Amino acid sequence: MSAKPAADHNQVGQLDLVEQKFPLFQLGTLGFQHVLVMYAGTVAVPLIVGGALGLSKADIAFLINADLLAAGIATLIQALGSRYFGIRMPVMMGVTFASVGPMIAIGTDPTMGLQAIFGATIAAGLFGILVAPLMGRLLGVFPPLVTGTVILLIGVSLMGVAINWAANGQPFVSQTIDGVAMQAPNPAYADPAALAIAALVLGVVLCLSRFGKGLIANIAVLLGIVVGALVSLALGKMHFDGVEEAGWFAVSTPFHFGMPTFHLGAIATMCIVMLITLVESTGMFLALANITGKKITPENLSAGLRADGLGTVIGGVFNVFPYTSFSQNVGLVNITGVRSRYVAVAGGVILIVLALFPKIAHVVASVPQFVLGGAGIVMFGMVAAAGIRILGTIDFEKNRHALFVIAVSVGMGLIPTLSPSFFQHLPAWAHAVTDSGIVLGTLTAVVLNLFYHGVVSADRAFELAAATTHGTE
Numbered sequence: 322m323s324a325k326p327a328a329d330h331n332q333v334g335q336l337d338l339v340e341q342k343f344p345l346f347q348l349g350t351l352g353f354q355h356v357l358v359m360y361a362g363t364v365a366v367p368l369i370v371g372g373a374l375g376l377s378k379a380d381i382a383f384l385i386n387a388d389l390l391a392a393g394i395a396t397l398i399q400a401l402g403s404r405y406f407g408i409r410m411p412v413m414m415g416v417t418f419a420s421v422g423p424m425i426a427i428g429t430d431p432t433m434g435l436q437a438i439f440g441a442t443i444a445a446g447l448f449g450i451l452v453a454p455l456m457g458r459l460l461g462v463f464p465p466l467v468t469g470t471v472i473l474l475i476g477v478s479l480m481g482v483a484i485n486w487a488a489n490g491q492p493f494v495s496q497t498i499d500g501v502a503m504q505a506p507n508p509a510y511a512d513p514a515a516l517a518i519a520a521l522v523l524g525v526v527l528c529l530s531r532f533g534k535g536l537i538a539n540i541a542v543l544l545g546i547v548v549g550a551l552v553s554l555a556l557g558k559m560h561f562d563g564v565e566e567a568g569w570f571a572v573s574t575p576f577h578f579g580m581p582t583f584h585l586g587a588i589a590t591m592c593i594v595m596l597i598t599l600v601e602s603t604g605m606f607l608a609l610a611n612i613t614g615k616k617i618t619p620e621n622l623s624a625g626l627r628a629d630g631l632g633t634v635i636g637g638v639f640n641v642f643p644y645t646s647f648s649q650n651v652g653l654v655n656i657t658g659v660r661s662r663y664v665a666v667a668g669g670v671i672l673i674v675l676a677l678f679p680k681i682a683h684v685v686a687s688v689p690q691f692v693l694g695g696a697g698i699v700m701f702g703m704v705a706a707a708g709i710r711i712l713g714t715i716d717f718e719k720n721r722h723a724l725f726v727i728a729v730s731v732g733m734g735l736i737p738t739l740s741p742s743f744f745q746h747l748p749a750w751a752h753a754v755t756d757s758g759i760v761l762g763t764l765t766a767v768v769l770n771l772f773y774h775g776v777v778s779a780d781r782a783f784e785l786a787a788a789t790t791h792g793t794e
Contacts, residue, residue: 338660339410339613351659352667356675359415359647361543363392363672364685365700366416366642368693369482371686374428374435378562380578382682387573388416388641390676395632395644396669399625400662408617408625410609411665413650414632416642417598418704419471422478423590423759424642426737430756433584440581443637445591449599449630454623456599461776463600466720467766469711470727471597474734474762476705481738483701487519487694488512514558515691522549522695542696549692561687571679575638590757591643595633597763598645599626605646612651613660722773726766734762 343351367384376384395414402409424438452459485491488511493504509515522545529541537544553559606625610617632644650668654660675681715723736743737758744755754760 339615339662341661342663343661348663348667349671351661351664352669352671355413355650355653355664355668356671357540357543358653359413359650361540361546361696362418362647362700363388363415365693365697366418366421368686368688369421369697370424370428370438370642372486372690372693373425373482376435378683378686382679382686383573383577384641385682385685386571386676386679387577387639388636388676389672389682390573391632391636391639391641392416392644393669393672393674393676394635395628396665396672398631399628399646400665400669402624402628404624406624406628406631408606408609408621408628409662410606410613410615410625411650411654411660411662412605412609412625412646413665413668414629414644415647416636417594417601417645418479418701419475419597419601419645419759420591420594420643421482422475423594423757425482426757427584427587427590433582433587436579436582437584437587438642439576439578439637439640440583441587441591441637442641442643443581443634444583444588445595445643446630446633446635446637448592449595449633450627451630452596453599453626453630454619456603456622456626459596460600460603462767462771463596464770464774464777465711465714466723466726466774467763467770468597468600469708469715470730470766471708471734471759471763472711473705473708473727474731475759476701476703476708477731477735478738478758479701479704480698483694483697485694486690486697487516489515489689489691489694512691514556515689515694518549518552518556518558518689519691519695519698521552522546522692523698525549526696526699542699545699546688546692546696549695550688553689553692559687559689559692561684569680570677573639573676575640577640581637586752586754586756589754590760593757593760593763594643595630598629598633598643601648602626602629602646605648605651609651609654612655720774726769726773729769730762730766733765734758737761 342348364385367381367388371381371384392413392415396412399407399412399414400409401407420442427433427438427441428435430437489509490507492507492510494507525548526541526545529544530538533541550559602625603622606617606622609615629645633642636642636644650665712723712727717723735758737756744751747755754764
């Protein structure tokens with residue numbers, strides 16, 4: 322029998338690296354590195370949503386613990402895998418930033434609230450599980466022109482959150498005078514000290530990303546928040562109220578904030594987010610396959626996307642949010658050359674362990690808004706930049722209609738943010754679409770892309786997805 326070609330031997334060697342096992346201490350160290358890279362992005366979403374909804378520090382701390390727990394469980398499902406769930410590659414799971422804007426809109430709606438976020442998340446996760454096998458066909462409706470436009474819109478929409486954080490709150494606060502509720506200017510808004518610390522955090526992040534090497538550069542956002550927190554503590558602007566009362570050990574329980582409620586508009590919004598997440602994850606898995614040398618079959622891809630859906634269902638049950646594969650961890654795999662999926666398993670176990678200590682979450686929840694604002698400008702700006710980078714793969718000379726798709730979709734998507742009463746006279750059933758900039762912008766981009774270009778072939782869609790992998794988490 323003739324020897325196999327050298328390429329086949331390389332393929333086998335690369336596949337072995339995916340299944341490579343390390344001594345326990347080394348495995349834990351490599352897994353902890355992955356946790357550090359994703360930690361700031363992981364805890365940012367509960368901080369953002371909890372702050373926007375006016376939750377107490379104790380409730381935000383609970384959200385952080387629940388988020389870490391659900392992220393750890395979702396990571397184990399994705400990395401360990403089974404026949405129907407999990408890609409079985411070095412993938413770390415965390416909350417997608419694509420869900421932040423829609424969740425804030427749902428949570429602040431007086432007719433829905435926090436329980437509606439969890440209900441919509443569970444429904445979107447189930448929807449994701451059902452449509453996962455169809456993503457090969459749906460990719461043709463979500464080419465880079467559509468996904469790049471939507472991700473750009475998400476980043477731009479979120480920037481207002483970061484700006485108000487950096488300015489120490491909202492420009493107006495609710496007051497009741499003589500029994501009448503009214504909006505009054507917030508005297509603490511744009512406090513110079515808050516702006517200075519936010520600028521310091523932003524400067525630290527930029528300097529570390531410029532001059533830092535390896536892990537330091539990868540966790541620049543996390544280190545920037547730490548520096549800002551320490552300065553705030555020294556200036557007496559950071560307080561640890563509630564930390565002493567928090568237990569040393571606790572387990573997050575399902576439906577802590579009450580049973581979820583299900584609203585059609587909220588569910589439609591989160592299903593749109595789920596579709597965007599699945600498109601991103603498809604590109605992520607294909608890129609990771611190139612890095613690791615592991616061939617992905619349609620069955621593998623469906624199992625990985627189902628795990629995204631199952632992780633989202635678990636998130637809703639445990640009082641948190643939709644989950645996706647974190648792109649920065651895929652980048653870390655490429656940088657370090659460590660391709661073992663068991664490193665991601667170790668990272669998932671570490672996330673679960675961290676979720677068991679409420680005091681840590683209370684300390685994180687104590688970080689002032691203006692500190693998070695400095696980091697938020699970077700994180701949300703990177704979401705928008707990821708969309709721009711995807712759009713940068715388009716040849717605008719050959720595709721002259723692409724600018725129309727981007728321009729109109731972004732314009733339509735910003736209407737609910739810039740003019741909330743723009744659609745006030747439309748019937749109530751239409752508000753499921755018109756009240757969410759993400760839904761409105763996505764639908765506009767899909768329809769206009771179909772109008773100008775039709776459906777991209779399945780093979781071409783997979784090729785484009787692999788070439789434009791940049792996540793929004």
